[in-house]
Amino acid sequence: EIVLTQSPATLSLSPGERATLSCRASESVSTYLAWYQQKPGQAPRLIIYGASNRASGIPARFSGSGSGTDFTLSISSLEPEDFAFYYCQQRDNWPPAFTFGPGTKVDVK
Amino acid sequence: EEQLVESGGGLVKPGGSLRLSCAASGFTFSNAWMNWVRQAPGKGLEWLGRIKSRVVGETLDYAAPVKGRFTISRDDSKNTLYLQMNSLNIEDTAMYYCTTDLQERYFGAWGQGTLVTVSS
Numbered sequence: 663e664i665v666l667t668q669s670p671a672t673l674s675l676s677p678g679e680r681a682t683l684s685c686r687a688s689e690s691v692s693t694y695l696a697w698y699q700q701k702p703g704q705a706p707r708l709i710i711y712g713a714s715n716r717a718s719g720i721p722a723r724f725s726g727s728g729s730g731t732d733f734t735l736s737i738s739s740l741e742p743e744d745f746a747f748y749y750c751q752q753r754d755n756w757p758p759a760f761t762f763g764p765g766t767k768v769d770v771k
Numbered sequence: 772e773e774q775l776v777e778s779g780g781g782l783v784k785p786g787g788s789l790r791l792s793c794a795a796s797g798f799t800f801s802n803a804w805m806n807w808v809r810q811a812p813g814k815g816l817e818w819l820g821r822i823k824s825r826v827v828g829e830t831l832d833y834a835a836p837v838k839g840r841f842t843i844s845r846d847d848s849k850n851t852l853y854l855q856m857n858s859l860n861i862e863d864t865a866m867y868y869c870t871t872d873l874q875e876r877y878f879g880a881w882g883q884g885t886l887v888t889v890s891s
Contacts, residue, residue: 694876696876696877696878698816698878704883705868705881705882705883705884706816706868706878706881707881708873708877708878708879708881711873711874711876711877712874717879749815749816751816751877751878752876753875753876753877757832758821758832759818759832759834759835760806760818760821760834760878761818762815762816762817762818763815764815765815765816
């Protein structure tokens, strides 16, 4: 089973600053990686899939990069509504199993 | 717009059973592959299982921790997804979400979730 690790666990930043979140896989997942945003009391929302494709309705300040085992989610200039938890996710090929990273909390400095 | 609404959560005793439902709208449900994902209080996300569409045989895949206890099914005539949960234990306490499947690898739309609490 492929294990995902995320760093840092918590990222404390101010509005307007750039956020850089990391996700590392225990073995290569090619570019088959997604990122989700979750705000308190809400369901997760897909923001990036295929490592770098923004989901429908996601602002351009969100971008994803990486391949193989190392991936990055960047938020170019944090808006107040961006302070949330972020999870990365991948799917094992066989047997099919989906795993999430433990998450990164982006909070207000 | 894809919309998913879960229901059926509640308080259940250890060893008990519960069936969750997920009503879908805004897309062709019969063509969709669907998933269940849960989140224990204050914890991360855990995939539980997936059901493919009828055209590919409604193939089922389950996460190891729930295989044999949980069963996913669907009723395309009602645009509804189900999760039958048996032999529940305290560790099954969580918010349960249904999701659509995107490109066989990701979770597209999510419902708002339904809370299951297992307690004596």
